[in-house]
Amino acid sequence: MRKLLINLFVCCATIVYAQQVDIEARYRLIDEAIAQSSSYVAQREAKISAARHAFDINSGQQKMDVGYQLYELYRPFVSDSAIYFLRQCISLADLQGNRNLSVRCRSQLAICCSNIGLYDEALTILDSIHVDSSLDKIVLGTYYEAYNNIYGELGYYTHLEDMRQIYWQKEQHYKQLMYDYLPATSEACFVRREQDAQNAGDIKTALAINDEWMKTVEPGSHRYAMTTLYRFIDYKIQRDTAQMMYWLTESVLSDIRNAVMDQGSMWELANQLMLSGDVDRASRYISYTSDCANRYGSRQRNWQIAPLLSHIAKEYKSQSERTTSQLLCALSVISVMLVLLLAILYIVHHRNIQLNAARNDLRTSNDELAMVNDLLASQKDELSQLNARLSESNRVKEEYIGRFMSLCAQYIDKLDNYRKLVNKKMKNKELEELYQMSKSTELKEKELEELYENFDSVFLHLFPGFIDDFNALLQPEMRIHPKAENRLTTDIRIFALIRLGFEDSSKIAEFLHYSVNTIYNYRARIKNGALGNRELFEEQVKAL
Numbered sequence: 263m264r265k266l267l268i269n270l271f272v273c274c275a276t277i278v279y280a281q282q283v284d285i286e287a288r289y290r291l292i293d294e295a296i297a298q299s300s301s302y303v304a305q306r307e308a309k310i311s312a313a314r315h316a317f318d319i320n321s322g323q324q325k326m327d328v329g330y331q332l333y334e335l336y337r338p339f340v341s342d343s344a345i346y347f348l349r350q351c352i353s354l355a356d357l358q359g360n361r362n363l364s365v366r367c368r369s370q371l372a373i374c375c376s377n378i379g380l381y382d383e384a385l386t387i388l389d390s391i392h393v394d395s396s397l398d399k400i401v402l403g404t405y406y407e408a409y410n411n412i413y414g415e416l417g418y419y420t421h422l423e424d425m426r427q428i429y430w431q432k433e434q435h436y437k438q439l440m441y442d443y444l445p446a447t448s449e450a451c452f453v454r455r456e457q458d459a460q461n462a463g464d465i466k467t468a469l470a471i472n473d474e475w476m477k478t479v480e481p482g483s484h485r486y487a488m489t490t491l492y493r494f495i496d497y498k499i500q501r502d503t504a505q506m507m508y509w510l511t512e513s514v515l516s517d518i519r520n521a522v523m524d525q526g527s528m529w530e531l532a533n534q535l536m537l538s539g540d541v542d543r544a545s546r547y548i549s550y551t552s553d554c555a556n557r558y559g560s561r562q563r564n565w566q567i568a569p570l571l572s573h574i575a576k577e578y579k580s581q582s583e584r585t586t587s588q589l590l591c592a593l594s595v596i597s598v599m600l601v602l603l604l605a606i607l608y609i610v611h612h613r614n615i616q617l618n619a620a621r622n623d624l625r626t627s628n629d630e631l632a633m634v635n636d637l638l639a640s641q642k643d644e645l646s647q648l649n650a651r652l653s654e655s656n657r658v659k660e661e662y663i664g665r666f667m668s669l670c671a672q673y674i675d676k677l678d679n680y681r682k683l684v685n686k687k688m689k690n691k692e693l694e695e696l697y698q699m700s701k702s703t704e705l706k707e708k709e710l711e712e713l714y715e716n717f718d719s720v721f722l723h724l725f726p727g728f729i730d731d732f733n734a735l736l737q738p739e740m741r742i743h744p745k746a747e748n749r750l751t752t753d754i755r756i757f758a759l760i761r762l763g764f765e766d767s768s769k770i771a772e773f774l775h776y777s778v779n780t781i782y783n784y785r786a787r788i789k790n791g792a793l794g795n796r797e798l799f800e801e802q803v804k805a806l
Contacts, residue, residue, distance in 0.1 A: 285504075288511040289543065292531075295518040296550055306521040310335050317350075326354045326363070333370075338484055338522040340779075341378045341559040345371060365391055366401045372408040376415050377524075378559060384412050403443030407450045410436035447478060449485065456492050460499060468496045487516035491527045510534065523558035525551050710775060718750045721758050728761070729754060731806045735799065740791030752776075756784050757803050765800075 295302075313335060317328040329351045336344035348371045355364035368391055375384035388408055397405075410433055417429035437454055444451050452475040459468035472493045479485040490513040497506035513527035528551040535544035608615065687696040699705075722728065732754060733741040744751050750758060752774070759770050767781040774781070785800075792799040 285507050285511070288508065288515075292511060292514055292518070292547075295515055296546075299518055299521070299550075302519055302521040306335065306339060310339075323358070326351060326358070329354060330367075337374070338520070338524050338558075340523065340557065341374060345374050348374065361396075362398050362401045365393065365397055366404050369401070369404040369408040373411050376408070376412040381412060381416055384408070388412070399443045400445075403440050403448070403450075406436045406439040406443060410440050410454070447474075449475075449488070452478075453488075453492065456496075460495060463499075465496050465500050468499075469493070472496060482516055482519065484516065484520045484522055487513045487520065487522065487527060490516065491530070494527070494530070507534065523554040525554050528554075714755065715749070717758075718755070719748055721750070721762075722748055725758075725761070725806070728758065728806055732757060732803065735793055735802055736788070737791050737793050740788070753784055753788055756781060757788065757800075760800055760803055761806060763804075 310332065313328055313332045317325060317332060320328055329347050332347040333344050333351065336347060348367050351367045352364055352371065355361075355367060368387055372384040372387040375381070375387065388405070391405065393402060393405055413429045413433040413436065417426050417433055420426050420429065440454070441451060446455075452471060456468050456471045456475070459465070459471060472489065475489050476486075476493075479489050490509045494506050494510040494513060497509060500506075510527060510531050514525070514531050516522075517525045517527055528547055532544045532548040532551060535541075535547065611618070684696060684699075687693070687699075729742075729744065729750075733743075736742075742751050742753055744754065755774065756770055759773065764770050764773070767778050767785065770776075771778045771781045789796040789799045794802070
């Protein structure tokens, strides 16, 4: 009760403040939050890391509880990881024979899939669930909520009017079932009830529902961001610009400070700024939203962002054309004035022109000769540098091509030997051994280790002082010393690839067989230990 009264007081104070706020000050708060977004992300990742450790060391119901906590941490952060831990919870629930928890997690998995555009997968998950009266009401309500969510999304995104009507009929059917089983104070019911009031044009009722919803959420939380986003929509329908922009910026700030990657409010803010003509700020915000959407992994959010990015690009092009036209006009006026000035000077100094012209010609010739000499010297230096770079590039290419041809020949021999072994096993009907061989990852791991060993050997042959030079760029406590001679650690191997020109984390991840997130974390950790400016660290590595 005490917490409820505190939340109610904060919400009332916030509503009063919303009528007096300076919107430019709100934008500055958002800019500051974006600048600090990496620290908010780090805080969430620290919580995730602790929870992952607890998940690994626990078992039974404790492991289940921590797994569900990890799902909640990942749900607004990285969709793939949220889905992964939901599936872990389903497996644990099935092992424990906890059917209520299994059905609930499966329903939430379907909601996750529909939220990122995997509608077929979501329907397949729900269709595989057998429901009956033995299930808890909350579980049944979540199950019907999942169906309602899927058909609502399908109805919104389809381009076929007849299919839209079918989807919305199903959405209404499952919404009524959801109302029958979920508490009226659940987030899902609050959202649908407020949407119903908005669609009916009854904004007074919508705001009353939002007031009731607001009392149940903690200010500044992710749920608060959702509540304030719907309050923005209420005021948007009323065309109350001051109120709607306040609540929209409240939602945006809460999302950023909670390291939420699935950001509907920031996209909406960028759209509003675009409509008001603030193209620069809209571009910054939509770019930030696009980066977050890519990290989260949502197709729908990218579909929403793409048209706005295109519109911003067109607006920039239009501004550029207007600026170019203005510059041309200004240059024309300046040219005319310059011609008039030259004419006046010619008349006034007619008697001295010939002498001055001769002197100027001589001086110009000397200056041009000096400039030509300087240019020749500069081009000679550039040519020497280019030849040195070409020589190094050719040496690297020759070394890697030679090693590549050798590896290809070795792999052909290995494949042929493997083919002979498989043929022999099949001929001797040793199918079980053949199955065990095909199931084992030992061959892959051995070949991957050999690939790393070959890469390390060639790289250190080409750049024998790389490890020492690399460590010289790091703080003493962050320096890395490989245990084996002529071998690189994973950290150094990543930056060795950057030295060779591989800058894209996805390509590095593909080569080293790690996830993109793992590569990102390695790069961030090493850069944080840089001796100098961490933003220039990778450029310094390329120059080694």
